[in-house]
Amino acid sequence: MSEERQTERLGDICYIKARIGWRGLSSSEYTEDGPYLIAGQHIRGGQITWDKCDHITEQRYLESHEIILRDGDVIITKDGTIGRVARIDDLPGDATINGTMMLVRPLRRLDYRYLYHILNGRGFQKLIDDKVSGSSIPHLFQRDMVELKVELPSPDHQSKIAEILDTLDAAIRGTEAVVAKLKAMNQGLLHDLLTRGIDANGDLRPPHPEAPHLYKQTPLGWLPKEWDARLLDEVAIRGSGHTPSKSIASYWNGGIKWVSLADSHRLDQVFIRETDKEISEAGLANSSAVRHPENTVILSRDAGIGKSAILASEMAVSQHFMAWRCGSKLNHVFLYYLLQREKPRFEAIAMGSTIKTIGLSFFKKYMIALPPKDEQDRSAEILLEIESDIVRHEQELQKLRATKSGLMDDLLTGRTPVTALL
Known part of the structure; x- marks a missing residue:
């Protein structure tokens, strides 16, 4: 049985603003610190990479008070790679958005976390895909967001839906971090095993600068003496x-x-x-x-x-x-x-x-x-073991993404009542 929902125009329940732009602002004005200036390139997986953001002066920041960010805001790219969404859970300091971004701030009856998931949902992303395929220069207009129709369950159900999807997002990010770490380890080992290899004790040889007596000059450069x-x-x-x-x-x-x-x-x-x-x-x-x-x-x-x-x-x-x-x-x-x-x-x-x-x-x-054949065999075994770990975690990641995609669609459309999952 579906939950009771109310259809609202986003512009009636949100404050929506996009920057027209600072006159004459150029990258030469960026500062080492000060208020954050967020662009689409600073959004990764729905989160803002604050350490990658640019900074501007306090004066430039205050020029456009209407798009000064607060906790609980949602931002979305309107130019370039349009439809990239992030939410503001915990501002690390004063922040604003650049000319490629749009601010959507819930005012009533709308949990910002639920809004974030709505804008990442299949329905809204179809609107984005249509704009990309239908224009040589895709652009998300402010009126597109104002006129967007959203179905709202009760605030309590919005919160529960957001919590469920947030939990899946956290699991996805955690698994992505494990995969990235394993891949970095694999690259490091690949370099070490193929340039200095493993000694008779099964340990990596020290690099040539640290132990030149273990190496010899060859047409391929310095290699271990056994190679x-x-x-x-x-x-x-x-x-x-x-x-x-x-x-x-x-x-x-x-x-x-x-x-x-x-x-x-x-x-x-x-x-x-x-x-x-x-x-x-x-x-x-x-x-x-x-x-x-x-x-x-x-x-x-x-x-x-x-x-x-x-x-x-x-x-x-x-x-x-x-x-x-x-x-x-x-x-x-x-x-x-x-x-x-x-x-x-x-x-x-x-x-x-x-x-x-x-x-x-x-x-x-x-x-x-x-290298000697037995050393090749040991190196191959080590690299295959890490590769196997990477594949296992990538498969887990694929399952988590599929679970979230299906559940997200069901929860946001009301096909699966959130009460059934509680």
């Missing part, structure tokens, strides 16, 4: 692929997974398990495509340059990919992470070319830092 600088072709068998004729239907949909540029979104996730397209035995026989065995490491050398993956099963690839079958001296997971770390280099090489691709001549001369 070698080797051509990749010396420790792995290099291959590529091909595209069967698309005009012959019998060459396609034959059950052989075939990695193409359409699978770019599946790369950089360690293993690739599915492909957008499949080819047939006939397609394989009548082209230069070949089957590559499980654990072959592939790298995109054209569009999506530098993206890589490990084949989770036997697959073929298009001509846009390099493929390496590792020999006994090279761990395939270790090679994958080596290529991941080299991605900026691959991208830079392609950027310097007229045709955005990396030629075969580069890979024939491509050298890698090669």
Whole structure:
């Protein structure tokens, strides 16, 4: 049974103001401290990143008293990336908004936290999407907000709905922070394990400046004495692929997974398990495509340059990919992470070319830092463990977002009475 709700025009229950702008204000007037000046770029996940905000003088701040912020205000971007919403829970000091923002201040019968969720809801965001798709220069007008119709449950129910959605938001932000921390750890370990590695005791070696006696000079720079600088072709068998004729239907949909540029979104996730397209035995026989065995490491050398993956099963690839079958001296997971770390280099090489691709001549001369196999195995195990943690928390984050999205829509429209969740 739905809750009793009343439809109100937002302009009848809120104070709505947008800045027309300070005359002549320029970034050269920004100060080191003083009142905060908030722009859309300072909003992240519904919160204001106060440490990133600009500051202005007290005089400039007082010029527009009508948009001086208070606790309990809601602000929204009206220009640029329109529809980005934040709320003011606890002002750290005097603050105002710049010319790209709009202030919405509830006056009666409207909990500001509930308003915040309304403006992040599906109904209002559809209005934003329509404006973006319908204009070359999207803009949210003050009258759009004034005329916006909102359905209001009782103030008590608004508060309960806001509390439920706030709890989910807090869980989402917490999980996002864990994912960010794990990714930062992964990047740090990736650098350390691929440049100084693990000693016989399982500890990271000290860096070269701290222990130069543990390192030697090589064509790749300073490497641990136990490591070698080797051509990749010396420790792995290099291959590529091909595209069967698309005009012959019998060459396609034959059950052989075939990695193409359409699978770019599946790369950089360690293993690739599915492909957008499949080819047939006939397609394989009548082209230069070949089957590559499980654990072959592939790298995109054209569009999506530098993206890589490990084949989770036997697959073929298009001509846009390099493929390496590792020999006994090279761990395939270790090679994958080596290529991941080299991605900026691959991208830079392609950027310097007229045709955005990396030629075969580069890979024939491509050298890698090669630790002893047992050290590679330990490093690969460590990196996979962190990757697994990242994936697990990202899946948890995805579930939390899906839960919030569904519950938010139901609560804000009244399909699910808040009393049913209490």
